[in-house]
Amino acid sequence: MHSRKKEQSPRASQLTDFYFHGRRICITLFRYLHCLGKRRLTSLMKQYKSEGIEARIHKRKKVMLHNVLAKEDYERVKDFISNYAELHVMPLPGRIPQSWRSDVFLLPTNCTKISVYRAYEAVVKESGFRCV
Known part of the structure; x- marks a missing residue:
């Protein structure tokens, strides 16, 4: 060279x-x-x-975080949201140009995130489970 x-x-x-x-x-x-x-x-x-060609493994793979929920907790939250939605949703009136789906539903405007969470807290306290 x-x-x-x-x-x-x-x-x-x-x-x-x-x-x-x-x-x-x-x-x-x-x-x-x-x-x-x-x-x-x-x-x-x-x-x-x-x-070489090898899958990347995250360093925290074996360490569970302190705020991770158990699978049962996830299932319970999912069931609550599904039941809450069945009771409170309204079908979308008309079609929005950006939406091509016909199965879109809306919560009423008085249902805020905090009101849904408070309803969830009340159900959890009645059942005696851990609140997420």
Whole structure:
């Protein structure tokens, strides 16, 4: 290698070609097509160089967070919301241009998030379960 420096410095980043359906594309288009940010792509490339093709495992995989609910709690919340919706929803009058679905329902305007949560709290206190 011909260089003006006495020693050749190691390459900071390797030359990489990006392909989509067999055609070579620029990195910007590649990131756009795969919905990748710059940092995410560089971390994926770094992992590939060090470990090869391998699934990424999150560091907190084995540690349960303090605010994680049990599966029964999730089922109970889902059932409550479904029952509450059956009692209080109204069909959408007419069709909105952005909506192509005919099964869209609305809660009345007096049903706020906090009022639904308070109703849930009341049901939970009656049943003796843990409140979420």
